Amino acid sequence: MxxxxxxxxxxxxxCEGGSMGVDGGAEVARRAAELVQGDAAGERRYAAVVATADxxxxxGSHWAAPSDEPDFATSWPVHCKVGTLGSxxxxxxxxxxxxxxxxxxxxxxxxxxxxxxxxxxxxxGLATWLRAKGVDSLDVCxxxxxYCVRATVLDGVREGFAVTVLDELVxxxxxxxxxxxxxxxxxxxxxxx
Ligand code: VGL
Numbered sequence: 001m002x003x004x005x006x007x008x009x010x011x012x013x014x015c016e017g018g019s020m021g022v023d024g025g026a027e028v029a030r031r032a033a034e035l036v037q038g039d040a041a042g043e044r045r046y047a048a049v050v051a052t053a054d055x056x057x058x059x060g061s062h063w064a065a066p067s068d069e070p071d072f073a074t075s076w077p078v079h080c081k082v083g084t085l086g087s088x089x090x091x092x093x094x095x096x097x098x099x100x101x102x103x104x105x106x107x108x109x110x111x112x113x114x115x116x117x118x119x120x121x122x123x124x125g126l127a128t129w130l131r132a133k134g135v136d137s138l139d140v141c142x143x144x145x146x147y148c149v150r151a152t153v154l155d156g157v158r159e160g161f162a163v164t165v166l167d168e169l170v171x172x173x174x175x176x177x178x179x180x181x182x183x184x185x186x187x188x189x190x191x192x193x
Contacts, residue, residue: 004135005039006126006156007032007051007100008115008142008149010093013079013086014054015143020070020077024171025143029092031169032141036096048101048133050126052115052142052152054080055087055105062111072173082108102129113151116159127159137162139193141169146177150185157188164191 010032012018015025039046056063056079063078064070070077080087089097104118104126112118116126130138138161140153149170156163165185172178186192 001137001162002047002134003045003137003139004048004050004130004133005036005046006115006138006140006142006152007036007049007093007096008140008152009052009054009080009144010090010142011053011080011086012088012090015090019079019086020072020173022144022171022173026090026092028141028143028169028171029090033093033096035141035166035169036099040099046139047135048130049096049099050102050104050129051089051100052104052106052118052126052148053087053089054107054112054148055082055118056080057082057108059107059110059112062107073177080107104129113148114155115148115152116155130161135161137164139164139166140190141166143171145170145172146181147173150181153185153190154188157190162191163189164193167192 010029014022036049064075102120106112106118138156153163
């Protein structure tokens with residue numbers, strides 16, 4: 001088994017103080033950094049560590065129009081706008097940044113919840129990149145459990161990876177959708193640890 005760690009959207013706008021801050025986001029960032037640093041320093045669990053990032057220029061109705069209220073399910077406040085502080089990875093993740101092997105950005109002109117929609121600067125997609133490294137299993141953590149973590153996990157399973165979701169290292173937008181997401185991820189065959 002060759003396992004990778006996938007850090008999903010641990011960005012300022014998804015953490016406390018961000019444009020659509022999720023409770024617990026900053027703590028996820030802190031714990032994720034610890035996990036990455038511990039892995040690099042100790043007994044290696046991960047063959048690779050990758051991060052995904054929401055990366056919007058004009059994602060259409062994914063951003064609620066200024067005259068509309070976001071519904072926080074299909075339309076959202078303006079977030080992760082390219083070139084803003086909100087799109088940066090959270091500061092608590094900084095110690096881990098030099099240990100991240102690749103970043104996959106997604107959603108320039110569309111909603112893109114799954115990290116598997118992301119690309120490196122060279123245009124390589126996540127599944128291709130992971131397979132090229134011989135990775136067959138994934139630990140997934142990040143934000144938000146009920147949206148981008150969920151979509152990344154479901155795509156990961158669909159792509160044939162054995163996926164484990166790290167439940168101490170995720171944070172959800174809302175309790176109801178988070179509970180539903182856990183059920184869907186389990187149903188798809190993802191493990192929870
Ligand atoms: C996300 C809502 C809107 C996420 C992204 O990263 O989970 N959620 N855009």
